[in-house]
Amino acid sequence: MIKDTSGQDKVIQPKVTSKLKMPLVIGTLGLLMSALVWASLGNGNNIRSIDSTDLRLATLTRGTLVRDIATTGKIVAANAPVLYSTEQGVVTMLSQPGDIVEFGQVVAQIESPKLQNTYEQQQSLYTSMESNLERAKLDARREQLRVSQVLDMAKVDLEAADRESRRGNQLIENSLISRIDYEKGKDDLHKAKLLHKHAIAEVDLMRDTLTFELKNRGLEVARQALVVKELARQLAALNIKAPVEGIIGNWLVEQKARIGTSQPILTVVDLSAFEAELAVPESYADDLGIGMDVELSFGNINVMGQLSSISPEVRNREVTARVRFNVDEQLSLRQNQRLSARVLLENRPNVLMIKRGDFLNRGGSSAYLLTDDIVHKTPVTLGARSMSQVEVIEGGKEGDVWVISGTEAFRNDETVQLR
Structure with missing residues (x-):
């Protein structure tokens, strides 16, 4: 009979570290699980904190909202007639561009x-x-x-x-x-x-x-x-005379050129009357009307005028409008001088309004209301807009403070903490 190997077995006593290894692993896993649960539970109540110095705030107020259009334009002579030839022949210019001419002065002659x-x-x-x-x-x-x-x-x-x-x-x-x-x-x-x-x-x-x-x-x-x-x-x-007192604008033909009947020769600019020519975006064309007030800005000088004419056609997505105004003695105007203008479309009294800001870039359907250093996202309804103000129809009341700029840092969160 063959004996088993039990005689060769040797009893080994376990080490202390081996006894502690398993409890440590289990404890570590428990701590990790507790941390994950705490983190998951804590995230639901976490509020993003934003530095308030990067934000721009504004308060809702009541007042008169002036609905307007901001645009640019240039100064043009209200009366700048073009002189045409009356017969075929050779033209002789008697005045140079920029020369001052009197009414009835002969500025060109045609030999026929x-x-x-x-x-x-x-x-x-x-x-x-x-x-x-x-x-x-x-x-x-x-x-x-x-x-x-x-x-x-x-x-x-x-x-x-x-x-x-x-x-x-x-x-x-x-x-x-x-x-x-x-x-x-x-x-x-x-x-x-x-x-x-x-x-x-x-x-x-x-x-x-x-x-x-x-x-x-x-x-x-x-x-x-x-x-x-x-x-x-x-x-x-054949003696082409100046129809107004002013200066010679431009020669439209060369000296001693042979011209035909009714061919433009030169322009005479009447410096006693100027108008402003504005380029208004076509989206505002239907809002324009003859007689509307227009504020013209020449640097630090503002002058009021009225719309005198509106072009019936659209060019380069713009509508051309003319503005008549009284020339201020402080102004030194020149042909084609650039200017900025503000067309005053209407006045809306007793309107709840707030200053314009980049919050309008989100479509104007929501705004961030500030309450005790906490900003809450609030649905709003906006109305008429001007260059500096926006009408608030729903979602706010007088005295509320909104964040009107810097809201891109909120990442569309519902609540944000300011510090």
């Missing part, structure tokens, strides 16, 4: 040989027609003299026939002439009366005819005089 030649031809024709009219008047007098002679001769013949008729009456009573001679005398008298009557009618007709012909000739001469007058006006218009 064709127009000058046409004027001289029509002037010669007018002179010839005047001579023909005078000749026609002489012919009319001559014709009137001729018919007057005919009338006078007819009158003499009538008187002679009447005299012969009376003598025939006396002779026939004494039977000194025959009946045939007596009747012949009567016929001669009747014939003389008819000739005299026709002569009178011919004189009247000739007078009317000559008057009509002279009138027509006179109308032709008058019409030709109008042609000459118009050509003279066109010649005078």
Whole structure:
């Protein structure tokens, strides 16, 4: 029978460290679990702490909210006419850009040989027609003299026939002439009366005819005089005159250039009246109206004006508006000078409002209310907005303090501690 190995076994006594190893592991695990549970329970009540110096606070107040639009613009002359050529020709500039000109001063001349030649031809024709009219008047007098002679001769013949008729009456009573001679005398008298009557009618007709012909000739001469007058006006218009007192703006053509009819030549700027030209975003175009007040800022000088015109078209997503204003003596304005402006759309009295801030970048649906160094996220409803203020419709009351800038550090937490 084979014996087992029990005889070879040796009893070993356990060490003290081995006895303590397992309780230590279990205790460590217990501490870790307790720490995790404590941390998980503590996180639910943890509040983020933010330095208040990085924040901007504002208090809700009541007052008049001025709804406005901030924009920029430039100074333009209210009256800056462009001068155009009236005829084809060669232009000669008599004033340089920047020169001061008076009203009616000739600033450019156009040489038009064709127009000058046409004027001289029509002037010669007018002179010839005047001579023909005078000749026609002489012919009319001559014709009137001729018919007057005919009338006078007819009158003499009538008187002679009447005299012969009376003598025939006396002779026939004494039977000194025959009946045939007596009747012949009567016929001669009747014939003389008819000739005299026709002569009178011919004189009247000739007078009317000559008057009509002279009138027509006179109308032709008058019409030709109008042609000459118009050509003279066109010649005078070749001297381009300044329509306002001011300065020469820009040459739009070169010196001695050949130009066509109605081609722009130069501009004259009236320095006595300025307007502001504003570029308003098209999103505000429907809010604009003629007569609205506009505050113009020239550095540290503010001037009030009114909208005078609004462009009906949109260019580069902007609407152009003109503002009239009274020039302050302190201002030294120049063409195209830049400025900033504020269009005052409306005044809303007794409005709960707060200053603008970056909290509007989240859409204006919530705000952070400060109470005893604790900031709470609160839903709000905002209304009209101006350059500096925002109307608060719901979510706040007068005297509340909101965080209006620096809220990005809150990371959208519901509650934040300030220190």
